[in-house]
Structures are given as structure tokens and as C-alpha cells.
Amino acid sequence: MRIGDLARESGVSRRLLRYYEEQGLLRPRRLPNGYREYADADVAAVRHIRTMLAAGLPTTVIGRLLHCVHDDGERMVPTACPGMVTNLRREHRRITETIERLQTSQQALDTMLTTVLTTGLDQR
DNA sequence: ATTCTAACA
DNA sequence: TGTTAGGA
Secondary structure, eight states: OOOHHHHHHHOHHHHHHHHHHHTTTTEEOOOTTEEEOOTTTHHHHHHHHHHHHTTTTOOOHHHHGGGGEEOSSSSEEEEOTTTHHHHHHHHHHHHHHHHHHHHHHHHHHHHHHHHHHHHTTTOO
């Protein structure tokens, strides 16, 4: 199928499908005229990409994990694949650190807010 | 009609 | 990510 077909079947714009290829997530073969020719399995692949992006994984990581999952027609089924656990743990830790930074910022804001309210200096 | 690449009011 | 230009 060509890009327009995949765009319809996956619900992802053609622009984005080209971007995924640019990121190494999809590797459609090329027709003699230069058009991209996608495999039927790419429909599921796009779903998996969306799922991983929703999990906050960066495209560089998704590129490697994509080959570690199989599709049961509905969901993304993870399979044994070297490096997968390591990658997922690294991303999980990255997210934990981000949460911690945000909590620190929140505490700082809370302190400032409490102070200004207590002091009654919220003159506008 | 569709797709391609490159680029950005 | 959208959109548009200029081609095939």
C-alpha cells in the first residue's frame, strides 16, 4: 500500500508517516517512481509506535524496541528481546527524575505562594 | 488524483 | 505537525 492508504488505515497523517521514516521507525520500500510502498504489517507497526510514544519513549528508543514486539491483531505483545528491559528501565528512571524535578518546582512555588498570602502582599 | 522533497507567515 | 511550493 502507498502512504495515502496507510494514513487512512492508521489514522496518522502522511506528513507524520514520512517523519516516522525519517526517524528510522518505518522503512517502506520504494517503487520505481519513488513512491513509498508499505507492507500490511506497517499498519500494526504504526499502532505500536503510537503506543510507545504515548508511553513517553523517545523515537530513538522506539526504533530499537519496535522489533521486540509482536502484534496479536489488537494489542502490542512484547517478546523477549535483549536490551528491552534495560531500555524500559532507563526510560522509567528518566520519567521518575522528571517527576522529582517538577515536585521540587512545585514545592518552591508553594512556599512562595504561602509566603505571599500569609504576608498579604498580593497587591495588584 | 497522488506522491515527493524541502522549507516556513 | 500543518501547510505550501514546484515537479513528476
